[in-house]
Amino acid sequence: xxxxxxxxxxxxxxxxxxxxxxxAVPETxxxxxxxxxxxxxxxxxxxxxxxxxVDLVWGYxxxxxxxHAAFFALGGYAMGMYLMREIGARGVYANPLxxxxxxxxxxxxxxxYWFGFDHIGVALIAAMVVPAILAGVFGWLTFRSRVSGxxxxxxxxxxxxxxxxxxxxxEMGFGGNNGMTDFKDIAGFxxxxxxxxxxxxxxxxxxxxxxxxxxxxxxxxxxxxxxxAARDTESRTRFLGYRPEHYKLVVWVISAVLAGIxxxxxxxxxxxxxxxxxxxxxxxxxxxxxxxGGRGTLSGAILGAVLVNLGKTWLTGALPEVWLFxxxxxxxxxxxxxxxxxxxxxxxxxxxxxxTPAAVAAAREVTG
Amino acid sequence: MDGTLLYLDGVTVSFDGFRALNDLSLVLxxxxxxxxxxxxxxxxxxxxxxxxxxxxxxxGRVVFxxxxxxxxxxxxxxxxxxIGRKFQKPTVFEPLSVWDNLLLALAGxxxxxxxxWARETAxxxxxxEAILVTTKLTEHRTRRAADLSHGQKQWLEIxxxxxxxxxxxxxxxxxxxxxxxETAQTADLLREINKTRSVVVVEHDMAFVRALGVKVTVLHxxxxxxxGSIDHVSEDPRVIEVYLGR
Numbered sequence: 114x115x116x117x118x119x120x121x122x123x124x125x126x127x128x129x130x131x132x133x134x135x136x137a138v139p140e141t142x143x144x145x146x147x148x149x150x151x152x153x154x155x156x157x158x159x160x161x162x163x164x165x166x167v168d169l170v171w172g173y174x175x176x177x178x179x180x181h182a183a184f185f186a187l188g189g190y191a192m193g194m195y196l197m198r199e200i201g202a203r204g205v206y207a208n209p210l211x212x213x214x215x216x217x218x219x220x221x222x223x224x225x226y227w228f229g230f231d232h233i234g235v236a237l238i239a240a241m242v243v244p245a246i247l248a249g250v251f252g253w254l255t256f257r258s259r260v261s262g263x264x265x266x267x268x269x270x271x272x273x274x275x276x277x278x279x280x281x282x283x284e285m286g287f288g289g290n291n292g293m294t295d296f297k298d299i300a301g302f303x304x305x306x307x308x309x310x311x312x313x314x315x316x317x318x319x320x321x322x323x324x325x326x327x328x329x330x331x332x333x334x335x336x337x338x339x340x341x342a343a344r345d346t347e348s349r350t351r352f353l354g355y356r357p358e359h360y361k362l363v364v365w366v367i368s369a370v371l372a373g374i375x376x377x378x379x380x381x382x383x384x385x386x387x388x389x390x391x392x393x394x395x396x397x398x399x400x401x402x403x404x405x406g407g408r409g410t411l412s413g414a415i416l417g418a419v420l421v422n423l424g425k426t427w428l429t430g431a432l433p434e435v436w437l438f439x440x441x442x443x444x445x446x447x448x449x450x451x452x453x454x455x456x457x458x459x460x461x462x463x464x465x466x467x468x469t470p471a472a473v474a475a476a477r478e479v480t481g
Numbered sequence: 482m483d484g485t486l487l488y489l490d491g492v493t494v495s496f497d498g499f500r501a502l503n504d505l506s507l508v509l510x511x512x513x514x515x516x517x518x519x520x521x522x523x524x525x526x527x528x529x530x531x532x533x534x535x536x537x538x539x540x541g542r543v544v545f546x547x548x549x550x551x552x553x554x555x556x557x558x559x560x561x562x563x564i565g566r567k568f569q570k571p572t573v574f575e576p577l578s579v580w581d582n583l584l585l586a587l588a589g590x591x592x593x594x595x596x597x598w599a600r601e602t603a604x605x606x607x608x609x610e611a612i613l614v615t616t617k618l619t620e621h622r623t624r625r626a627a628d629l630s631h632g633q634k635q636w637l638e639i640x641x642x643x644x645x646x647x648x649x650x651x652x653x654x655x656x657x658x659x660x661x662x663e664t665a666q667t668a669d670l671l672r673e674i675n676k677t678r679s680v681v682v683v684e685h686d687m688a689f690v691r692a693l694g695v696k697v698t699v700l701h702x703x704x705x706x707x708x709g710s711i712d713h714v715s716e717d718p719r720v721i722e723v724y725l726g727r
Binding site: 336355 | 533535555556557560561565566568572573574575576577581584585586591592593596597598599641645
């Protein structure tokens with residue numbers, strides 16, 4: 114029971130502390146936290162939501178997804194569409210009806226699928242519903258045909274790659290190569306202003322905490338136990354009368370929705386969304402975060418996402434050409450020496466201190 | 482209820498030209514316990530696969546109860562009809578506790594919609610306690626199934642099948658790798674189970690089959706070679722020729 118308390122304290126307490134140090138300490142103060150750091154933290158927290166989503170399906174359902182950034186990016190695009198509409202007539206072409214890139218392409222009308230996106234509520238719903246529908250169709254087709262293991266991983270990779278190619282096309286109506294950027298404000302708050310940056314970061318922290326609690330409730334429910342059972346011993350669950358494909362589909366869709374929410378929070382904080390978010394490498398990175406933190410632990414996913422991205426920020430600044438090698442090396446080291454990640458390392462240390470039940474029984478036999 | 486519980490009618494299964502089952506026919510009465518023996522490759526496990534829906538036969542029917550053709554159904558649907566299967570190698574949910582293994586096996590709704598909100602009820606707890614007693618696992622209830630001994634895993638799996646409340650239990654080599662004492666206890670356990678359910682036991686261990694004291698079916702090259710009491714089949718010259726003689 115200690116683990117969730119520590120996790121929530123770190124996420125919510127850490128976010129609140131950074132917010133106070135940014136807003137309440139004067140910029141000249143030694144303890145002042147810059148808005149740049151706040152923005153970076155918000156970004157890491159979005160990645161942590163994506164990592165949670167990956168851990169749900171990889172850690173608990175055994176689905177090694179190499180395409181989860183697709184759901185993240187779709188959520189991001191939904192939010193991006195709202196942010197584009199919010200620009201209104203303040204764009205370069207000052208066209209009140211169409212986003213800049215549509216004017217540039219010579220379009221006269223807003224495509225039908227852009228309708229409603231001037232409301233943030235519509236964008237938020239789309240950020241959840243679109244990934245859910247894609248995951249539902251994809252999962253229904255693959256799990257029903259009992260595609261699993263490395264084949265499933267390859268298909269998820271193909272999925273995100275196909276989406277990337279599609280979003281590169283101008284005719285799709287999502288800004289093509291350049292994507293969407295130059296956002297002005299979100300729900301009336303100017304983007305890039307200190308207060309908005311802090312607010313978005315805090316909202317992300319709260320959403321992450323809620324996502325963590327929801328995921329935890331899910332994996333500790335009877336549903337979660339069946340999921341774990343099917344992950345390791347699928348045939349036994351089938352002969353007991355369970356349909357593992359249905360169980361996988363449910364967690365797959367929930368996970369896609371989480372990833373979509375993460376993406377929707379990510380875009381206003383980084384100020385841009387473009388097709389590179391669908392790049393297969395992004396999805397693979399998300400898997401590495403989870404592996405580093407500890408697969409199948411939830412809190413490990415959050416830890417891994419934050420730590421690896423801290424490392425990335427530092428290393429890509431100091432020695433940019435080394436980053437990909439470092440990431441690959443990290444993955445190898447974790448796979449070989451830390452199969453349960455950093456959380457597993459901590460748990461093992463704790464267990465070494467506390468006597469195991471077997472040791473207690475043996476001691477009793479000797480002394481008894 | 483009179484009539485038959487399970488009726489295999491001319492079942493043939495071939496893999497790449499090899500006939501694992503060759504026009505196999507077999508009738509099981511309700512409440513019966515049947516031992517199935519035969520040399521390696523006689524088709525014992527394939528027969529189990531066909532009954533439980535893992536393998537679809539090329540020809541033939543498998544009728545359960547009055548008129549359910551099992552060859553049209555898949556594993557979860559057949560399990561829901563009340564056919565439980567114990568694997569040769571103990572197959573339990575290793576990361577879960579003994580208690581949770583039994584909880585997941587308890588007869589009930591198998592849909593994600595139910596299990597998402599399911600709470601453990603007093604009735605479920607009572608049923609699990611009873612099975613823990615039957616399988617001698619009461620003091621191991623909180624242990625991870627992975628930490629159990631081989632014999633305890635076998636019993637846990639049998640306990641899970643009991644929790645499933647099947648009408649028919651298929652048991653594949655339950656005493657392989659067990660000590661003599663565990664083998665004797667397993668025979669007792671199966672006889673206890675047979676008081677309320679039909680059982681098919683596939684086994685190599687002749688001493689164990691003799692201890693069960695039930696009707697025996699000898700398979701050879703995918704069809705029935707001989708059938709009757711253990712004394713009857715062990716005196717059958719064809720059985721001696723292909724199986725016991727070697």
